[in-house]
Amino acid sequence: MTDLAEPAHLVAPRRRDAAATRAAILEAAKRAFAVTGYDRTSLRDIAALAGSDVALIPRYFGGKEGLFTEALKATIAPDRLRDWDRRRFSRDVAEMMAGAADIADPRTRTFQFLLQAATSPTTAPLLGRAVQERFLAPIRDWLGDEAGQERARVLAAIYIGFLVERLIRGAALEGVERTAFVDRVTAVLEGVIDPQA
Amino acid sequence: MTDLAEPAHLVAPRRRDAAATRAAILEAAKRAFAVTGYDRTSLRDIAALAGSDVALIPRYFGGKEGLFTEALKATIAPDRLRDWDRRRFSRDVAEMMAGAADIADPRTRTFQFLLQAATSPTTAPLLGRAVQERFLAPIRDWLGDEAGQERARVLAAIYIGFLVERLIRGAALEGVERTAFVDRVTAVLEGVIDPQA
């Protein structure tokens, strides 16, 4: 598999501890699946990254699919949306989108993981439900909408779109295009967050 | 592989014709790759869909990767952007996004194909270049921007985002949420297409 640019083992040499081993495998799976996708990631890769044995994975997770779904669930954790400053949100996001996608950033890995899942017909429904519960609902609360969640939907969609664009763009934007891009993205986001402003 | 909901063979029984066979394989590959992705699609699947033999694929396309890159190139064709009515564009797109993704629609398949390519580190750069040439440039022309292409970038990103959202949403929106969604999406798109309005 591709280089993960990480220490050979995710964890320090540990004593016999099923829970810790399970956790190490799960963490390794989250990283590996995010970078390489479901199919290109072998259980041998994950085991090597976790510093454990391949045979433990079917035992602890019931198989590759079980590991994937559990890694998916663990990845879509309730976001720390409350931490975001509402005044700076749009501009911060815009600046982030103007940059390059950094594979070392855990959030990039998370997003790639989710995108991988979105393209597979089998995992897409599962992802849909998870996104609904753990992504859309928090955004709606954050926005303070009572009536519907269409605004959260729109915001999430736009956010995702810029992430994809950044992913396939590869490099960061520079110069005039960057500033113009940031301004426009800020305006777009602001228009959704504060429609009347 | 998953059901493609298509006739067993893409083409009528044809006589010995290398060009036609090649074309049938390529068409089958475009469909199969879009639905199942690179890894989950086997050459045997494609051959069966095209009504030909597996062994012909390495011969005609030099291998699976060759077939994929050729299918990718054939998929990113210059879009018929000029046909779109600029006044109705935003609302048409918004209505489309409020509906459900239809796998029978060739455009849905195309998009899924591209998204698949975007998530693979190896194919992402290739996709980026292709998108730049055959997607961003036409949009910029359509928008009539002289200075930069940041507006085309933003529009493309938002468009992609809604496509992804629709993909993972699965079902169509209904009732109040639908109308609210359509209105808001229309407004967002209009804000990018005609910033001063």
Place this chain on the structure above:
DNA sequence: GACAGATGTCAATGCGCGTTGACTTGGCCG
């Protein structure tokens, strides 16, 4: 300190894959 169950190791199995090469069939041209 010894037992027992939990934990980790290892080799082996079966399967599906892409690819290869030898073979057969078909159609065009003389």
Place this chain on the structure above:
DNA sequence: CGGCCAAGTCAACGCGCATTGACATCTGTC
């Protein structure tokens, strides 16, 4: 009509994979 080359078929190979079950080792408990 007959030969010849393109086009298509078929069987087989090697490889990597997930999974299994038998075996070894550690660790907490009495």
